[in-house]
Amino acid sequence: MLYAILCYKDEDVVAAWSEAEDAAVMTRLGVVHETLARQGKLGPSLRLLPTTAATTLRKGGEPPLVIDGPFAETKEQLLGFYVVDVADLDEALAIARDLAAANPGGAYELRPVLLYNPDPRVAAG
C-alpha cells in the first residue's frame, strides 16, 4: 500500500526560521528519511516553495483562468498531484491546460519545487 504524507505548516513561521534553524530541521528529517530509505519504505519526497510563488489554473471556464497565488478554496479537496520537469512557468501552464482539457472542473495549483528527492527504491534498483 502506498501512502502520500502531505505536509502542512504555517509558512510565515517557517520563513521566520534562521538558516541554521532550517538546516537543523532538515537534518532531523534527514535522519528519519535515511531509516525509511534503508527499510525500502521511502518513495519520492519534496519540499515546495512558498505559496507566494504559486500560480493557479481554475478549470471551470473556457479557457481556464490563470490566477496568481495558491489554490485557496475549501469546497474542493486535494485528490492527486504531478511533478513535471519544465523550463518555466509557461511550459508548466501549457501542461496543466492539456490536463484540464482531459479532466475539466476544479483547479490545478502550480507550485515550484524547492527540493526534490527521487525515489530511493528506484535508485537502489
Added chain:
Amino acid sequence: MSATDPDSAWIAAALAASRPRVLAALLRAFRDLDTAEEAYQEAALRALRTWPRNGPPRDVAAWLILVGRNAALDGKRRRTREEPLPPEEALSDRDDAEAPLAERIDASAYRDDILRLLFICCHPELPATQQVALALRIVSGLSVARIARAFLASEAAMEQRITRAKARIARSAVPYEAPGPAERAERLGAVSAMVYLVFNAGYSAGTGTERAALCDEAIRLGRLLLRLFGSEPEVMGLVALMLLQHARTPARFDAEGDIVLLDDQDRGLWRGPMIAEGLALVDKAMRHRAPGPYQVQAAIAALHARAACPQDTDWAGIDTLYATLERLQPSPVVSLNRAVATAKVGGPAAGLARVEPLAGPLDGYFHFHGLRGALLMQLGRDGEAREAMGRAIALAGTAAEAAHIRMQLDRLSRDAAERI
C-alpha cells in the same frame, strides 16, 4: 526557558511571523503607534507566559490582537479609574473568544492595516535612513540595540533618531480610512521603495556583519507585501530581485572580506533555493506583460542566475533589459550599468562610448571611475586607466572597494612590466 528550548524557539518564530499583522490591527484600533506597540509587547509577554503551559492558540495573530487590545484597554481603564486587572487565568480562558474575532478580521481590512503600518514609516519628510530604522523597529520588531549595531551608531543615538522619527509621524495626520485604488497603489509604491532601501542597507555591508542581516528582514517584508498583493507584478519583481541578489551573497566576498566580482564568483556557492524562488516569481510577473523597474532589474538578475558560468551569460539580453530600464527609470547609474553589458557585447570601445557622456553626473561616483579605468585598461590606454583608478580609490566607500581597484592597478603594473 532557554534559547534551545523548542517551546521558546517556536513561540519566538510565531511572534515574529505574526507581528506585522497584529501590530497593524492594534494601530487601527488605537490610532496611536506607542499605544499599539505597548499593547503588542504586553500580548507577547503574556504569550511567553501562557503558551508553554496552555499550548499555542489556534490562531496566533487573533489571540495576540485580542489580548493586546484588552491589555491596552485595561491599562487605560486602570489609569482613569484604578480598576483591578482581571486575573491571568481568566485572561487565558478567553481563548474561546478568538474564533469570532478571527472571523471579524476581514482579509481586505488587514491588508490595508499592514500597508498603513508600513506606509507610516515612509513619511516623505523622513530621510531614507530614518525610514529604514523605523520600519526595522516597528514592523520587523528589531531591538534598538540591534538596529544601532547595524548602522554603527550608539544605542542612545539610534533611540533618539527613532523617537524623533516617531514624533514626526505623530504630528502628521495618519490616514486611517480605507484607501482608494489610486491611493493604495501610491502607498504600495512608497512601501516597496522603503523595503528595497532596507535591502540595500544590508546588501552594501560585508557578510557576517549585523547589517547584512537586513537583507533577510527586507525579504521577509517583501514576502509579506506579496502575500497581501499577490497579483501585483512589481511586488513579484521586488521580491524576486531581492532573492536573486541575496542568493549571491555567499560568493560576493572572499576570505579577507574583499569584493569578488560577478565574473569571478564561485557560482556553486550561490543559494539555490533563493534562485529557484526568484526565477519562479520572475516567470509569474512576466505573464502580466506590465513591466516595471523592479521586474526589469529582477529579469536582469535572473539572466545572471541562469548562467552556469560567466561565459554563458546572455549579455545581449541584459543590454536590452537595461535599455528598457533606462526608459522606465532613467538615471546615469542605470546607463553606467548598461555600459557594462554593452562592453561585453560590443567590446570595450562600445562600452566606453556609453561611459564617457556620464562623466558630468557621475564624476563623484566610485563605480564610474572603476568601470572607466577597467575599460581603458582593456583598450591599452594604461596612463588614463591608472588616472581613473586613482580617482576610484579616492572615492571608494569601503575598504573592500578600494582593495579591489588596487588589485586591478597591480595587475596593470604587472602587465606593463611583462610588456617591457
